[in-house]
Amino acid sequence: MEKLRCQVCGKVATDPATGRTPWIMTDTAFREIPGDSTGGLTSAPPTCWACVPEALATCPQLRVSSTVCTVARAEPAAVLADMFMPGPGRRAVPTGEYSVEVSLNDEALLPYALATQLIVQVHDLQPADQG
Numbered sequence: 489m490e491k492l493r494c495q496v497c498g499k500v501a502t503d504p505a506t507g508r509t510p511w512i513m514t515d516t517a518f519r520e521i522p523g524d525s526t527g528g529l530t531s532a533p534p535t536c537w538a539c540v541p542e543a544l545a546t547c548p549q550l551r552v553s554s555t556v557c558t559v560a561r562a563e564p565a566a567v568l569a570d571m572f573m574p575g576p577g578r579r580a581v582p583t584g585e586y587s588v589e590v591s592l593n594d595e596a597l598l599p600y601a602l603a604t605q606l607i608v609q610v611h612d613l614q615p616a617d618q619g
């Protein structure tokens with residue numbers, strides 16, 4: 489995710505010709521940030537141009553709602569995490585909260601979070617030219 493590797497083939501997804509990274513955005517895996525009209529948060533990894541057709545054809549979720557976009561850059565912003573609290577004998581006890589979004593700036597919650605997914609903030613998101 490941090491190296492912007494394609495979720496299908498694992499190669500770096502960034503297009504060397506444009507320096508931009510193709511990214512299939514779905515309603516479920518993308519969220520706008522208030523006040524940021526060209527960026528947003530996503531837990532979905534990018535998809536290289538070579539794999540976009542296969543991804544769209546084979547992933548049921550993408551057939552429901554998806555837009556092929558490109559982004560100028562992306563950086564880690566938060567994690568989805570299962571939450572724990574200190575228990576007896578210094579054991580970590582699950583709080584029962586799962587898939588909680590914890591900002592990487594949240595120093596209070598991060599020590600109790602077991603990350604399961606990285607969320608990145610994408611910048612300069614644009615619809616891809618599908619021609």
Ligand SMILES: [Zn+2]
Nearest residue numbers: 494497536539
């Ligand atoms: Zn690929």
